Amino acid sequence: MRISRHAETIWHFIFMVTVLVMVFPIIYAFGMSFKPLEDAYNNVLNILPINASLENYRTLFASLPVLKITMNTFVVASVATVFKLVTSFLAAYAFVYFKFKGKEVIYFLLIGTIFIPFTVTMIPNYLIISEIGMLDSVWGVILPQLADAVGIFLIHQAMKNIPGSLIEVARLDNMGHGRIMKDIVLPLVRPAVTSVGIWFFIGTWNEFVWPVLVLKTTENYTLPLALQMFISSEGGTNFTVAMAVSVITMIIPLILYLSFQKYIIGTFTSSGIK
Amino acid sequence: MSSLTAARRMLQINRENAIGYLLLVPSIIIFAVFTFWPIIYTVYLSFFDWNMISPTKEYVGLKNYIEVLSDPKTYRILGNTFLYIALLLVINCAIPYIFAFVIDIVLKKYKNFYKSALFLPAFISLVVGSILFTWMLNPVSGPLAIVFGWIGLEIPNWSKAEGWIIVVLSLITSWKIFGYNFILLYASINGISREIIEAAKLDNIPLWRIFIQIILPMSSATGIYVFIITIVQSLQYVFTPVKVVSQGGPDYASSNLIYHAYHEAFVVYRTGHSATLSIITMALFLLLLFLEFKFVERGVYYEN
Amino acid sequence: MKEIKFEHVKKSYGDTEVVKDLNFTIKEGERLILLGPSGCGKSTILRMIAGLEDITAGNLFMNGQKVNDIPSGKRNVSMVFQNYALYPHMTVKQNIIYGLKVKKVDKEEIEKRLEFVLEMLQLKGYEDRLPKQLSGGQRQRVALARATVKRSDFFLLDEPLSNLDAQLRVSARKELKKIHEMLGQTIVYVTHDQIEAMTFADRIVLMYNGELQMIDTPENVYHRPANVFTAKFIGSPPTNILEMELGDGSVKIGKQSFLLNDLWKQQISQIGAEELLFGIRPEHTELSAIPLPNGLRGQVKYVENQGDNYGVYLDVDGQELIAMSENGNWHDGQDAYVRPFMEKFHFFFKNTEKNIGYPQQMKVVEELHYLEEGKVTV
Numbered sequence: 001m002r003i004s005r006h007a008e009t010i011w012h013f014i015f016m017v018t019v020l021v022m023v024f025p026i027i028y029a030f031g032m033s034f035k036p037l038e039d040a041y042n043n044v045l046n047i048l049p050i051n052a053s054l055e056n057y058r059t060l061f062a063s064l065p066v067l068k069i070t071m072n073t074f075v076v077a078s079v080a081t082v083f084k085l086v087t088s089f090l091a092a093y094a095f096v097y098f099k100f101k102g103k104e105v106i107y108f109l110l111i112g113t114i115f116i117p118f119t120v121t122m123i124p125n126y127l128i129i130s131e132i133g134m135l136d137s138v139w140g141v142i143l144p145q146l147a148d149a150v151g152i153f154l155i156h157q158a159m160k161n162i163p164g165s166l167i168e169v170a171r172l173d174n175m176g177h178g179r180i181m182k183d184i185v186l187p188l189v190r191p192a193v194t195s196v197g198i199w200f201f202i203g204t205w206n207e208f209v210w211p212v213l214v215l216k217t218t219e220n221y222t223l224p225l226a227l228q229m230f231i232s233s234e235g236g237t238n239f240t241v242a243m244a245v246s247v248i249t250m251i252i253p254l255i256l257y258l259s260f261q262k263y264i265i266g267t268f269t270s271s272g273i274k
Numbered sequence: 275m276s277s278l279t280a281a282r283r284m285l286q287i288n289r290e291n292a293i294g295y296l297l298l299v300p301s302i303i304i305f306a307v308f309t310f311w312p313i314i315y316t317v318y319l320s321f322f323d324w325n326m327i328s329p330t331k332e333y334v335g336l337k338n339y340i341e342v343l344s345d346p347k348t349y350r351i352l353g354n355t356f357l358y359i360a361l362l363l364v365i366n367c368a369i370p371y372i373f374a375f376v377i378d379i380v381l382k383k384y385k386n387f388y389k390s391a392l393f394l395p396a397f398i399s400l401v402v403g404s405i406l407f408t409w410m411l412n413p414v415s416g417p418l419a420i421v422f423g424w425i426g427l428e429i430p431n432w433s434k435a436e437g438w439i440i441v442v443l444s445l446i447t448s449w450k451i452f453g454y455n456f457i458l459l460y461a462s463i464n465g466i467s468r469e470i471i472e473a474a475k476l477d478n479i480p481l482w483r484i485f486i487q488i489i490l491p492m493s494s495a496t497g498i499y500v501f502i503i504t505i506v507q508s509l510q511y512v513f514t515p516v517k518v519v520s521q522g523g524p525d526y527a528s529s530n531l532i533y534h535a536y537h538e539a540f541v542v543y544r545t546g547h548s549a550t551l552s553i554i555t556m557a558l559f560l561l562l563l564f565l566e567f568k569f570v571e572r573g574v575y576y577e578n
Numbered sequence: 579m580k581e582i583k584f585e586h587v588k589k590s591y592g593d594t595e596v597v598k599d600l601n602f603t604i605k606e607g608e609r610l611i612l613l614g615p616s617g618c619g620k621s622t623i624l625r626m627i628a629g630l631e632d633i634t635a636g637n638l639f640m641n642g643q644k645v646n647d648i649p650s651g652k653r654n655v656s657m658v659f660q661n662y663a664l665y666p667h668m669t670v671k672q673n674i675i676y677g678l679k680v681k682k683v684d685k686e687e688i689e690k691r692l693e694f695v696l697e698m699l700q701l702k703g704y705e706d707r708l709p710k711q712l713s714g715g716q717r718q719r720v721a722l723a724r725a726t727v728k729r730s731d732f733f734l735l736d737e738p739l740s741n742l743d744a745q746l747r748v749s750a751r752k753e754l755k756k757i758h759e760m761l762g763q764t765i766v767y768v769t770h771d772q773i774e775a776m777t778f779a780d781r782i783v784l785m786y787n788g789e790l791q792m793i794d795t796p797e798n799v800y801h802r803p804a805n806v807f808t809a810k811f812i813g814s815p816p817t818n819i820l821e822m823e824l825g826d827g828s829v830k831i832g833k834q835s836f837l838l839n840d841l842w843k844q845q846i847s848q849i850g851a852e853e854l855l856f857g858i859r860p861e862h863t864e865l866s867a868i869p870l871p872n873g874l875r876g877q878v879k880y881v882e883n884q885g886d887n888y889g890v891y892l893d894v895d896g897q898e899l900i901a902m903s904e905n906g907n908w909h910d911g912q913d914a915y916v917r918p919f920m921e922k923f924h925f926f927f928k929n930t931e932k933n934i935g936y937p938q939q940m941k942v943v944e945e946l947h948y949l950e951e952g953k954v955t956v
Contacts, residue, residue, distance in 0.1 A: 007481075011376050012384070018373075019391040022449065025406040026398065028417070032409075044417045087304065090297040098294025106298065113309050115506050115559055119535035119552040123319060123326070123545055124312035147304035165663035168630050173677035173728075174651025177293060183676075187667040206399035208514050213540060224401040228518055231405050239409060246402045257397040261390050268454075269461035 026250065033057070033243035040240050056244040063241075064226060065219060070248065072138050073222040077205040080145040084200050085193060088151030093181060095152070096159040097167065113149045118209060126213050136216040145204065151196055154267065158192035159185060161270075195267035198260050202253045223249040313556075320549035327543065338546040342554070347526055347534075354440060355509065355530040361444040362451075362508045367501050370456035375485050378463045379471065389460065393453035400450045400514040407446045408519055436527040439520055443528055446515045451508050455500045462496035463489055498566060506559055531555045580606040580731040580764045582627060586636035589622050589788075596622050598788045600636070609758060609765045611775040614785035615811070620768045623785070624734050627766060629653050641731065653732070656725035660737040662717050664709040664724075671705040674724045695723040698760075699753060715746045719753070726757055733763040739774065751778055772812055776800070784808055806855065806931040809924060815860050815882075815889050815900045817924070822856040829856055832895020836872040839920055841937035846925065849934050857924035860900040864917045865890060873917035874899070878908045892916065 028047055032040055033056055035049040043050055060066060094100075095107055125144050134140030162185065170180050186193070208224045215221055218229075227249055230242035257264065320338055322331040342348050373392075377385055395403065410416050413429040422429055432438035466489065474484050490497065513532050516522055522529035522537055529537065531551055539548035582604040589597040597619040604610045612620040625631040626638060629650035638645050645653055664673050674695065678688045696702050699719040709717055718738065725733060735754075739747045751774065758765055769775055775782050776796045784791040784799060784807075791811075792804040803809035809817040823830040824846065828837045838846070846854075864870065876892030876899060888906040892899045892914055901916045908914065925934045 008380060008382070011380055015373070015377070015381070015384075015388050019388060022395050022453070023391055025403070025410055025449075026394070028410070029402070029406055041415055044415060044420050087300040091301040094294045094297035098291050098297075100291035100294045103294075106302070109310075110301065110305060113305060115502070115563060116309065116313065117506070117532060117552065117555050117559060118510055119532050119539075119548070120316050120556050121309055121312035122536070122552075123539050123548060124315040125308055126540075127315075127326075128307070128312075144304070144308035147301040149305075152301065163661060163663060165659040165661055166665060168628075168650070169657070169659070169663045169665075169677075169724075171630070171650045172628060172653075172655060172657055173680055174649075175680055179680065184665060202397045206397075206401075208399070208401050208517075209510075212517070224399045227399070227401045227405065231408065231518060242405055246399075246405060249399050249402055253397045253399075254394075257394060261393070265389055265393060265457060268457045269464065 026254075029243050029246045029250070032240055033247045035240055037240050056240045059238075059241050060244045064229075064245075066226075066245075066248065068219060069221050069223055069226050072220060073205055076138050076141050076207070076211070076222055077201045079142050080204045081197055081200040083142075083146040084148040084151050085197050087147040088155050088196070089181075089186075089189075089193065091147075091152045092155040092159050093177075093185065095156055097177075097180075110149050111153055114153075122210075122213060125210075129214060135214060136220055137214075138220065138222075140214045141207075141211050141222070144210070148200065151200065154196050155189060155192060158189040158267070158270075162188050191263055192267050195260065195264040198256050198264060202256060205253060206249075316549045316552055319545050320553050322546055324545045325543040326539070326545050334546065338550040342547055342550045348551075350526055351529050351531060351534050354526075354528065357440050358444055358509060358512055358530050359505050361441065362448065362504055362512075363501070365444065365448040366451050366455050366508060367497075367504045370452060370500075371459050371490075371497065372485070373456055374459040374463050375489055378460060379484070379489075380481065389457065393457050395449050396451065396453045398450070400447070400511060401518055403449050404446055404515040404518040407442070407449065411442060433520060434524055436524070439524070439528040443512060443515045443519065446519070447508055447512045451504070451511060455504060458496055458500055459493065462493040466492045502562065502566060505562065531558075580641060581639075582732065582764065582766070583639040584623075584636070585639070587626065587633055587638055588635040589619070589626060589631065590634050596788050597626075600790060602783065602790065602793050604764060604766060606764055607762050608780040609767065609778060611779035611782045612766065612768045612785060613772065613775045613782050614770065614791075616770060618785040619788040620770075620783075620785045621736055624657075624736055624766060624768045627653075627732065628655050628657050628734055654730045655732040655734055656728040656730040657734040657736065658721045658725045658738040660740055662709075662721040662741075664717060664720055666709055669706050669708055670701060670712070670720050673709070673720055674727050677724070677728055691727045691729070695727050698757065699723050699726075714742055715750070718742060718746075718750060722750075722753065722757070726761070729761065731763055733758075733761075733765045735765070735767040737768055737770070740769070740771070747774070754778065772814075784811065786811070802933070802936065803857075803924065804933055806857070806926050809857050809926075813859055813861075817857050817859050818899050819926070820856045820858075820894070820897050820899065822854060824854065831856065831874060832897065834874050834895060836874065836918075841939060842920070842923065845935065845937045853928035854934065855926040855928050855931070857926060858918040858922060860889060860902045862919045862922035863901040864919070865901040865903045866915045866917075867912070868915065870915045870917040873915045875913060875915055878910055878912045878914050880910070881906060881908050890914065 031047045031049055034052045034054070035043075036051060036053055036055055039046075039050055091110070095103065121144075129135055129140040129143065134143060166184060166188075167180060170184055175183075205222075206224060207222070208228075211222050211225055212228075215225060218226070223245065227242065227245045230238050230245060319331075321333060321335060323334045323337070324331040377388055381388075410418055411429065411432065413419055413431045416429070419429045430438050432442045470488060470492070471484065474488055479487075509530060510532050512530055513536065516528055516530070516533045517536075520528040522533050526534075532555065535548045535551040535555065538544045538551060584600040584602055587597065587600040588595065600623065612623055614620045622631060626633055627640070629645070629648065633646050640653060665676070668676060671692065675688050675692055678691070696705065699722060701716070701719055701723060704712065704716060704720075709720065712720065718741070721738070725735075738754075739750050742750060754765075755778070767778065779796055781793060781795055782799050783793045786807050792799060792808045794802070794804075799808060800812055803812065803817070806819055810819065820831050825835050827843050828835045864873075866873075869875070874894050876894035878890060879893050879898070880891040882889040882891070883906060888903045888908070890901050890903050890908050892901060894916070899916060901914075921940055926932060927934060
């Protein structure tokens with residue numbers, strides 16, 4: 001079978017158009033965040049601003065505690081990520097290296113939660129968080145997110161790929177589980193743990209649904225909530241300022257993704273969902 | 275003490291596997307408190323009339339279910355939900371499947387660039403996506419409207435148009451989830467032994483046949499996984515553009531089961547209705563999983 | 579007393595018994611090879627010694643101590659795995675000394691031992707490489723070094739050479755012997771390769787289907803197979819096993835027969851006439867195109883070139899018999915005559931497939947051990 005040049009060219013064209021649809025809005029947002037508002041309406045098709053200015057950012061910083069909000073987002077994302085990684089790593093280790101009764105059932109139940117719609121848990125979780133006085137606090141956003149089924153699943157997959165004989169050698173050397181975890185398993189699954197960590201970090205950074213329920217005052221908002229303020233139901237007039245918030249929201253995930261994309265794509269392509 | 279020993283014997287706990295249980299404790303506590311108990315409590319709430327503020331809940335039996343199921347709004351929203359599912363499946367399951375096949379088998383150049391670029395939006399906030407696309411697709415002053423204007427086309431006023439609103443919100447959601455599904459499917463197709471594909475090529479089998487008769491069956495495990503998460507998770511992702519762009523409007527035309535359950539609970543404070551809707555949604559998902567296990571799983575090809 | 583003793587040891591996974599009632603002793607300082615086809619249970623036995631598999635029933639003793647419930651790390655064993663199991667993220671040096679560091683062995687002592695194994699296994703200059711930067715043979719030597727450096731009483735090897743090519747295997751076997759001569763541990767070595775077993779073992783344990791078939795020296799396993807399985811498994815092409823009838827002082831195969839000498843006559847009469855099978859190795863025959871006295875006639879079916887000689891497959895009255903020949907000028911369908919060497923005969927009971935024993939004057943080496951019957955000197 002020969003793939004005709006023709007077909008290949010057509011497919012390249014289709015892929016290029018798709019990439020454009022995916023990436024163009026992001027680039028456009030950067031340009032627009034530096035455009036004065038009338039520029040945005042008059043020179044719609046210019047990706048780069050004609051009269052670049054920091055006006056939008058100035059307006060933004062004057063009207064919102066941007067640093068505080070960014071800090072909130074950072075705290076939520078990093079605390080949740082660290083806890084999710086630790087709990088997922090420990091659980092995955094238990095599932096891979098121990099035999100105990102009910103292991104399969106527990107695994108099935110935990111992984112099964114991936115398929116539970118969040119609306120089923122949102123009211124009780126809201127009540128719990130409000131009961132313990134964490135409403136309108138980043139800790140209330142963090143608390144239900146200290147463990148993660150996807151994390152258990154992905155790290156479990158990575159650990160399963162370590163040859164069993166490596167662990168057996170360690171056991172013959174009379175090594176305890178703490179040492180095996182620290183010296184052998186962790187270094188070997190580090191690429192997976194790193195990309196899962198980045199995935200978690202970006203996931204909680206961008207999270208919207210749950211913080212919307214918990215956080216009430218602008219002071220305590222995370223970036224996606226702050227962003228939402230700029231789009232009223234009618235489209236809003238502060239569009240260019242919204243673009244500035246968008247840029248601030250996107251910048252950290254973009255940097256992380258672009259620096260670790262090889263790792264991340266590697267982890268997702270080797271996880272072998274079955 | 276003796277009951278402890280008995281329990282130990284029952285679970286066959288010894289020092290070795292006790293550590294195993296111990297390692298699971300953190301995850302299990304979090305899941306028990308914030309997932310499993312809430313599921314039970316939501317089932318409980320679906321039998322009560324409550325507004326989240328009043329100190330008492332009134333037991334109403336099946337009244338919530340009867341009200342929800344006899345409300346024409348529910349069916350309208352259910353219809354929307356299925357429309358979302360259909361659109362999302364086409365855009366985020368069928369198309370990425372073909373894309374993954376093409377990038378693995380047909381294309382030789384720029385593969386890594388395409389993979390990185392298509393996966394990129396998965397890392398960007400969907401709120402950002404919603405705002406960006408609201409602007410890009412603005413029917414009057416958006417860039418697309420202007421380009422369309424040159425060739426005499428018009429963008430419908432989608433935010434006010436029933437049907438169109440669902441199409442646009444599905445597109446926005448797809449922008450976020452397309453790449454993730456694409457990468458999973460690519461991984462699965464890329465994992466198929468090259469010998470099998472090369473053998474087919476040597477036999478001069480046309481590409482579409484290779485795709486349907488070799489690639490589809492051999493990657494079907496991942497295919498079905500992607501099929502299910504597209505339904506289960508992207509329906510929840512749709513929540514964000516709905517909340518940001520349309521709040522379910524106009525007149526429930528863009529609401530789905532997930533958004534409506536939120537709306538009932540946190541906008542109009544009818545926890546009973548919200549809980550009932552959530553339970554119905556969960557039942558639909560479970561039914562789906564059950565059907566998958568019962569009928570599809572048998573024909574699935576699993577490596578190993 | 580660095581010996582290992584199996585007492586009615588059994589291993590099963592659910593309903594499948596993979597090792598059935600094992601009884602034998604591995605002597606201090608010997609090189610014992612566990613040999614058998616894949617799935618025979620040999621690796622399971624090794625892993626039970628290492629403590630990596632539980633024992634379902636029976637007792638295992640090491641150093642005179644019952645070890646059924648002693649964890650791996652406390653059994654004083656080192657092990658070389660088939661895939662080498664090198665830590666991919668550690669350098670050669672780190673791989674070798676990691677176990678010692680965990681055991682908190684004195685720093686100077688670690689350095690001393692490291693020098694010793696690096697020297698002996700020609701790994702000098704590779705200390706700081708990662709396993710992926712080494713060749714297969716070098717990785718194998720690192721695995722060996724890591725196991726050696728522990729100076730444990732028991733040295734276990736699970737198919738350690740099967741990922742190497744033929745030439746490297748020969749040199750690796752020499753290295754192993756050298757290590758053993760210097761350190762004198764008890765070696766238990768699993769392989770499916772009979773050449774490896776023959777060249778390396780003090781004694782061979784031959785396993786099949788979870789059952790011990792024979793435990794003896796390589797010479798005896800070859801010359802005095804305890805049963806039909808052993809006779810056929812050892813040697814290539816395998817021992818010919820032929821249906822036969824006893825005549826009056828002769829062996830009748832098909833319609834033909836040849837005479838037995840007095841030694842065999844006496845031996846066979848001693849055990850009483852029963853249904854027997856006749857065994858002869860292909861290399862213990864003479865093949866000729868002209869009739870041979872006391873020989874059998876057959877038709878050539880197939881000739882296999884083995885380099886230095888030819889395996890000639892004959893049809894002898896409906897049964898297959900393989901004979902070795904130095905020339906390859908045989909054509910299919912041709913008549914050929916085979917004379918089996920009298921002193922290399924084997925006879926087996928037809929019902930139990932066990933060897934009937936050999937005339938005393940014919941013995942090859944000191945003594946024979948027969949399965950279950952204990953020692954039988956014939």
